[in-house]
Amino acid sequence: MKLYGKNPVIERLKSNPKSIRRIMIDEDHVDLVYIRKKCNQHGIGLQTVPHSKIQRLAQNLNTQGILADIDDFTYMAIDELLTNAYEKRRVPIFLDNLNDPQNLGGIIRSCGALGIFDIVLPATESVSVTDLY
Secondary structure, eight states, X not given: OEEESHHHHXXXXXXXXXXXXXXXXXXXXXXXXXXXXXXXXXXXXXXXXXXXXXXXXXXXXXXXXXXEEEOOOOOOOHHHHHXXXXXXTOEEEEOOSOOOHHHHHHHHHHHHHHOOEEEEOOSSXXXXXXXXX
């Protein structure tokens, strides 16, 4: 799975660096020194590349000159999610008939601003977490 953009990649470096396999960054990126330092601290591979290569790999999405290869998103069973939500006082949010990954991303970002939550999606006929969210 790919993660694009300066803020998402930097936040992932802070919150969950073990999930990052490698980072590709524009050779002229303003945050190159900071990213390199964090990658060295956590043993993450870093490759500096021309901006055109990042754009080509990201299919011209707005990467802000940085692209991270991260572990695939993992799902958990509903019983486990509800047990964890109860024990950790998390709010489960149930979504149905959601078909656009960008809408899912917007919902997740909005919920994130409100506090601790878990998203519940149907196993079939529903959007899943993708590179585009």
